[in-house]
Amino acid sequence: xxxxxxxxxxxxxxxxxxxxxxxxxDAFPRCLPVGDRALLVEFSAAIDRRSHDRVVQLDAALAAAxxxxxxxxxxxxxxxxxxxxxxxxxHGAVEERLAALMALxxxxxxxxxxxxxxxxxxxxxxPDLAAAAQASGLTPQDVVTAHLSGEYDVxxxxxxxxxxxxxxVPEPIRLPRKQAAIRxxxxxxxxxxxxxxxxxTLAMPTGWWIIGRSPTRxxxxxxADRPFLFDVGDRVRFRRIAREEFDARETP
Amino acid sequence: MSEALLAVGFAGPHVSIQDAGRPGFxxxxxxxSGPMDRAxxxxxxxxxxxxxxxxAIEISMGGLVLECLSGAVTFVVxxxxxxxxxxxxxxxxxxxATLRAGERLAIRPGHxxxxxxxxxxxxxxxxxxxxxxxxxxxxxxxGGRLASGQRLSVADxxxxxxxxxxxxxxxxxxxxxxxxxxxxxxxxxxSAETVAAFLAGPYRLTDAYDRMGVRLxxxxxxxxxVLDMPSGxxxxxxxxxxxxxxxxxxxxxxxxxxxxxxxxTVIDTDLDAFVQLRPRDAIAFRAVTPDHAVEQARxxxxxxxxxxxxxxxxxxxxxxxxxxxxxxxxxxxxxPTTEETGADP
Numbered sequence: 262x263x264x265x266x267x268x269x270x271x272x273x274x275x276x277x278x279x280x281x282x283x284x285x286x287d288a289f290p291r292c293l294p295v296g297d298r299a300l301l302v303e304f305s306a307a308i309d310r311r312s313h314d315r316v317v318q319l320d321a322a323l324a325a326a327x328x329x330x331x332x333x334x335x336x337x338x339x340x341x342x343x344x345x346x347x348x349x350x351x352h353g354a355v356e357e358r359l360a361a362l363m364a365l366x367x368x369x370x371x372x373x374x375x376x377x378x379x380x381x382x383x384x385x386x387x388p389d390l391a392a393a394a395q396a397s398g399l400t401p402q403d404v405v406t407a408h409l410s411g412e413y414d415v416x417x418x419x420x421x422x423x424x425x426x427x428x429x430v431p432e433p434i435r436l437p438r439k440q441a442a443i444r445x446x447x448x449x450x451x452x453x454x455x456x457x458x459x460x461x462t463l464a465m466p467t468g469w470w471i472i473g474r475s476p477t478r479x480x481x482x483x484x485a486d487r488p489f490l491f492d493v494g495d496r497v498r499f500r501r502i503a504r505e506e507f508d509a510r511e512t513p
Numbered sequence: 514m515s516e517a518l519l520a521v522g523f524a525g526p527h528v529s530i531q532d533a534g535r536p537g538f539x540x541x542x543x544x545x546s547g548p549m550d551r552a553x554x555x556x557x558x559x560x561x562x563x564x565x566x567x568x569a570i571e572i573s574m575g576g577l578v579l580e581c582l583s584g585a586v587t588f589v590v591x592x593x594x595x596x597x598x599x600x601x602x603x604x605x606x607x608x609x610a611t612l613r614a615g616e617r618l619a620i621r622p623g624h625x626x627x628x629x630x631x632x633x634x635x636x637x638x639x640x641x642x643x644x645x646x647x648x649x650x651x652x653x654x655x656g657g658r659l660a661s662g663q664r665l666s667v668a669d670x671x672x673x674x675x676x677x678x679x680x681x682x683x684x685x686x687x688x689x690x691x692x693x694x695x696x697x698x699x700x701x702x703x704s705a706e707t708v709a710a711f712l713a714g715p716y717r718l719t720d721a722y723d724r725m726g727v728r729l730x731x732x733x734x735x736x737x738x739v740l741d742m743p744s745g746x747x748x749x750x751x752x753x754x755x756x757x758x759x760x761x762x763x764x765x766x767x768x769x770x771x772x773x774x775x776x777x778t779v780i781d782t783d784l785d786a787f788v789q790l791r792p793r794d795a796i797a798f799r800a801v802t803p804d805h806a807v808e809q810a811r812x813x814x815x816x817x818x819x820x821x822x823x824x825x826x827x828x829x830x831x832x833x834x835x836x837x838x839x840x841x842x843x844x845x846x847x848x849p850t851t852e853e854t855g856a857d858p
Contacts, residue, residue, distance in 0.1 A: 293698035296750050296778030297806030301698045308743045335539045335746040337770050342539075342746035347781075347810040352803040418542035419744060419770030422652055425542075426744075463652050483643050489541045 290315070290363060292356045298332075298347045300355055305339040312339040313416060313428075317373075317494040322362045328355065336493040337417045338426075373415070373494040378460060378477045380408075380451050380499045381507035386474035389439070393453070393470045397434050405501070407431045408472060413458055413497040418489075423462035423480040425491050430456050442468040449475050451499070476502075476510035517584030517635060517670040521663040522617070525575010527723055530637060530656025531630075533566030535645035539769045544749070546647040546655065549628045549724060549765050552785040552817060553592030553686050557630040559821040560680040561589040561609060562673055568639075568646040568656060569632035574791070576621035577631070577659065585613040586670035587634040591680060593626020593789055607680045611672055625688060626789045627722075635670035650724040650766045675827040683820050685813070689786030690794065692779050693801045693809065694752065699745075699774035703754075704737050711776055714797045716760070718790055724766040726753075729796075733758035734776060744772040750779040752798075764788060780806040782813040
């Protein structure tokens with residue numbers, strides 16, 4: 262860290278370029294400093310599949326070859342946060358390392374694992390199914406069929422532990438959020454808004470459309486082989502189950 | 514091995530079990546949690562002779578009252594200027610004493626500070642989550658919040674009378690109103706005038722203050738254009754600006770991602786002292802380069818290590834205690850702790 266300019270100057274320059282809306286995609290990827298112990302690698306200013314592929318690739322490359330002082334990485338739609346120990350390494354050295362990894366990693370995004378999530382669409386577990394059908398000009402059965410037809414990408418986690426944002430809600434059932442949030446929505450609720458679907462893990466208010474309930478646990482407890490069902494980059498399919506099966510799975 | 518059994522007579526809001534936290538799970542939506550003021554928490558454990566990261570009770574301005582039903586255990590209270598009443602004695606926080614069966618321990622806010630730490634010479638028996646006893650406020654996962662009527666068992670309770678007495682309160686533990694920030698990562702979404710207004714301030718903390726963050730009051734920070742930004746990662750210290758132009762500093766139990774831009778990031782070394790401010794206290798931000806921030810982290814880590822090593826020595830006799838305090842004179846607040854808390858010694 263002898264060269265005091267190294268860490269901040271390139272980032273500052275790229276920010277200025279990005280502020281100019283005519284600059285286009287040439288400004289990406291870019292590394293932005295986040296406080297004293299992280300860098301944010303931004304791949305795009307919008308959500309798109311290609312940017313997310315690059316997030317997943319860099320995340321995997323970093324996990325395979327972490328640098329000294331690497332603490333953790335946090336993947337999101339279009340950016341990857343890289344946290345480091347400032348007692349070991351600084352922004353400049355980390356940025357160089359990330360640039361080297363990105364230069365190597367033009368390969369394809371791994372396929373990710375396919376995970377299955379069970380869902381029951383019974384009326385009392387799906388309080389917004391009828392309204393979602395009405396809002397999309399479909400029957401409730403059409404909404405169910407459309408929801409089951411989707412193959413979803415685990416784009417990122419956020420909001421609360423185990424809240425995995427699943428991208429890929431089929432076009433006919435992409436709806437804006439509801440006008441008002443509902444309180445006390447039970448854990449396991451399957452909710453949709455726009456292109457995103459989520460299986461809730463805690464009782465929580467939500468303004469998303471509640472179209473079913475799942476007995477599949479995303480927070481699996483710390484004794485499980487994986488404490489969280491999904492990794493970012495995995496794919497998810499929903500499988501419809503009957504009420505009897507839902508009830509049997511919910512009873513410990 | 515002996516056990517001390519405690520009953521919670523009263524616990525204010527946001528009183529919870531915390532250890533060093535659970536870093537490494539942000540990718541699953543789980544922030545590290547852990548103490549709001551990590552430096553005071555570390556001081557508490559070092560002074561009592563506990564290993565670093567030993568689980569403690571984080572006490573908010575709501576306060577805590579415990580009764581010792583059976584057994585005896587030496588305890589420490591460090592952080593803020595709280596008032597500690599126990600067995601007819603009254604002291605300020607930054608103190609070590611022994612709690613015995615039949616005695617009541619009451620910890621309540623004094624003249625300054627928002628958080629204090631109560632640690633025992635023994636193990637609080639509570640459930641962990643993902644390898645840590647730290648409580649995540651939103652979910653309640655981890656060791657948990659304390660509630661009136663609850664009982665707590667402290668296993669392997671020890672008496673460490675050679676450690677009893679006052680702990681020197683370092684100047685770095687006092688509330689900090691000048692906060693160093695590294696601008697960005699999304700300062701580019703604001704006009705230059707708005708970034709300048711943010712740095713000019715002044716801002717104040719509001720009552721909307723908990724373990725997730727604290728909302729600020731001050732100059733509005735309008736977004737330059739219609740906001741259409743993909744949700745992105747957040748760190749402890751992120752200054753996030755919501756759609757209404759109001760800034761929030763995100764803290765120990767922050768959400769791990771968010772869809773609002775982060776105009777700046779408070780450097781980690783300033784956060785422990787920042788959280789000891791109270792609602793309506795004024796703050797000002799000062800921009801520093803990332804390299805300066807890293808340098809601060811290294812300097813602070815070195816001085817913290819010296820302080821912790823010094824207070825970790827058992828005090829033993831009064832003479833030995835004076836010696837120890839002389840050795841760390843440079844980092845210790847000259848004023849006596851009890852005077853600051855307003856408590857009678």
